[in-house]
Amino acid sequence: MDLRKLVGDPGEEPYVFRRCDFTEANLRGVNLRAAKFEDCRLARADLTGAFLDETTWVGGSAPFLVLVDAEAEDAVFRGIDLANSRGEAR
Template sequence: MQNEYLEVVEDKRLSRAEIEALSRHGKPCRLLRCDLAELDLSGLTLTGWGFDSCTLKQAELMGTKLQASVWASCRGGFAEFVGSDLREAEITGCDFNNGNFRGANLTAAKVLRCKLTGANLAEVKSLNTSFEETLFADARLPNFSFRKVVLKKLDFQMADLRNGDFRQAVFEECSLRDANLAGCRFDGADLRGADLGGVRLFDAKQFKGATISRAQAGQLLAELGLNVQ
């Protein structure tokens, strides 16, 4: 995505007032290596803005309009994105561990090589959202839909995936190890590229209609203490 930026601000600790003033010009700005830690940016309109190598630890962006924004190599542990508008955003190489995205709009957003360990993505709007090479360990994604999506290098280890829709999804180098899969649907899914370690056999009915490998079948049976010859 190539946004036309009004101004590039580099290596600066910014205040809400300064960002608000920049936003009034109507064109997006690019922030490079800026410090936004613990800053309250809730409710601002930052459509199309660029955030490159910025620090956003514990920043508050609740209800912030960030449609078509571009994020690269940012660090924002425990940042609050509750109810924010991230439609068509591009988020690459960012660390938003334990971030709160509850109720955010991620429609048509692209998330690549990110760390979302422990993040809360409950009630997120995710139509046509693309995730690739992303760490979701211990994250919360209840009722999330990955239907008909090709999942590449996603790590859901110990994640809360309750009631998720994985129908006709294809897993490539993914992990579902020890994830909470209660109520998930995998009809028509190709799970041969997923680590199913820790999946109990009483969950196996959820995989009805899915494709698994012989090794994975043996792994599921081993959960019952059976020796597969």
């Protein structure tokens, strides 16, 4: 599912996603700077080229997550299953 049009640039407050299911979501190039992901599922989600600087990922699972060319400076990953994910975040 292509969610790029639904997720615009964050305003003054960062996005907070709790127990969301982003399975197979197309989030290529989306600006999620400083967003918080709590117990979310991102199986096979595509975050190619996404802006993930200062994001926080706590719990949840993201098997086969695609992070090719994503920017993730100062991102924090705690307790999230990233099994078989691919790509290198910048």
